[in-house]
Amino acid sequence: xxxxxxxxxxxxxxxxxxxxxxxxxxxxxxxxxxxxxxxxxxxxxxxxxxxxxxxxxxxxxxxxxxxxxxxxxxxxxxxxxxxxxxxxxxxxxxxxxxxxxxxxxxxxxxxxxxxxxxxxxxxxxxxxxxxxxxxxxxxxxxxxxxxxxxxxxxxxxxxxxxxxxxxxxxxxxxxxxxxxxxxxxxxxxxxxxxxxxxxxxxxxxxxxxxxxxxxxxxxxxxxxxxxxxxxxxxxxxxxxxxxxxxxxxxxxxxxxxxxxxxx
Numbered sequence: 001x002x003x004x005x006x007x008x009x010x011x012x013x014x015x016x017x018x019x020x021x022x023x024x025x026x027x028x029x030x031x032x033x034x035x036x037x038x039x040x041x042x043x044x045x046x047x048x049x050x051x052x053x054x055x056x057x058x059x060x061x062x063x064x065x066x067x068x069x070x071x072x073x074x075x076x077x078x079x080x081x082x083x084x085x086x087x088x089x090x091x092x093x094x095x096x097x098x099x100x101x102x103x104x105x106x107x108x109x110x111x112x113x114x115x116x117x118x119x120x121x122x123x124x125x126x127x128x129x130x131x132x133x134x135x136x137x138x139x140x141x142x143x144x145x146x147x148x149x150x151x152x153x154x155x156x157x158x159x160x161x162x163x164x165x166x167x168x169x170x171x172x173x174x175x176x177x178x179x180x181x182x183x184x185x186x187x188x189x190x191x192x193x194x195x196x197x198x199x200x201x202x203x204x205x206x207x208x209x210x211x212x213x214x215x216x217x218x219x220x221x222x223x224x225x226x227x228x229x230x231x232x233x234x235x236x237x238x239x240x241x242x243x244x245x246x247x248x249x250x251x252x253x254x255x256x257x258x259x260x261x262x263x
Contacts, residue, residue: 004242005030008087011079012036013066013123016043018192019142020092021051022229026237027088028057035079035086037064066093066119067111076126085134086127088240091120092142095194096156098201104156112156117164128175137180138240141168142232145186145255153202165251172249181248183239188255189217190227222257 005027012024015036024036028051036051038044041063048061060082064075079086096112097104124139131137144151147165150158165184172182189195199217203210218225235254238244253259 001243003030003237003240005032005088005237005240008032008240009079009083009085010034010088010090010240011076011086011123011127012090012092013064013119014038014092014094016040016047018194019187019190019229019232020090021047022233023090023092023142023236024059025051025054026230026233027240028052028055028059030237030241031057032088033057033083034059035062035083036060037062037066037075039063039065066123067114069122072119072122073126076123080130085130087131087134087136088138088140089124089127090140090142090236090240091123093119095144095154096160098154098198099156100153100205101155108156112160116157116160117167120164121167124171128180131180132175132178135179137175137178139168139171139180139182140236140239141165141182141184142236143184143186143251145188145253145259147184147186147251148253148261149259153205154198169249169251176248181239181244183244183247183249184251185232185235185239186251186253186255186259187232188227188253188258189221190229190232192229195226220258221255225256227254227256 010027010032014020015024016038024034028034044061048059051059064071093115144161146158147162168184199210199213202213
């Protein structure tokens with residue numbers, strides 16, 4: 001199936017590991033031209049090298065702290081200077097730290113707001129003029145199934161991802177006339193470094209051993225296992241493709257059936 005992504009310029013944020021890296025790799029396999037970013041130069045360059053070696057696609061790595069608006073503007077300017085435009089933006093960021101309500105302070109809330117919501121707003125603001133000018137664009141937000149069914153002990157993520165979902169829906173309505181599609185993916189339990197962190201946090205809080213906690217998580221997933229990063233990545237690629245040209249404003253849950261809501 002031709003997805004129509006050959007030669008398209010794709011920017012994936014927070015892509016040195018986990019879902020971001022898997023998503024960049026999936027786009028590269030579709031012969032897209034890929035730009036990725038992360039906070040550390042060594043890790044993002046290593047990821048870019050691995051993607052180039054695996055696919056022979058063009059992939060460039062950039063250093064960017066997604067909580068710094070000046071660095072975001074510089075990132076998008078650098079990507080456009082090299083590639084000419086941005087066709088697809090995949091908004092991704094490391095999740096805010098886990099913790100129950102009484103364990104998170106005002107500073108934690110502010111940092112989470114900057115990382116989880118404002119980073120997506122700022123990167124999208126920077127790329128939208130290019131998408132509108134060419135009358136073709138895709139904004140895909142890697143979010144969480146917690147938007148539909150909150151997860152115990154991640155108050156910061158539960159709250160701010162719901163706000164991001166509302167922003168994405170409103171934006172989709174505003175930019176549809178420019179042929180810019182905006183969608184979000186609600187990821188469930190996926191075997192990434194972030195999930196390892198969450199399991200360790202629960203173990204440290206006395207909820208059981210890491211093995212016991214992971215077993216309890218997988219029991220609640222009808223498919224009986226956690227997801228693989230590439231399974232999320234392939235959904236992002238599809239949403240960016242010409243095969244999904246009538247999909248916008250959607251929040252697609254990809255979680256092995258874990259969320260019990262029918263919608």
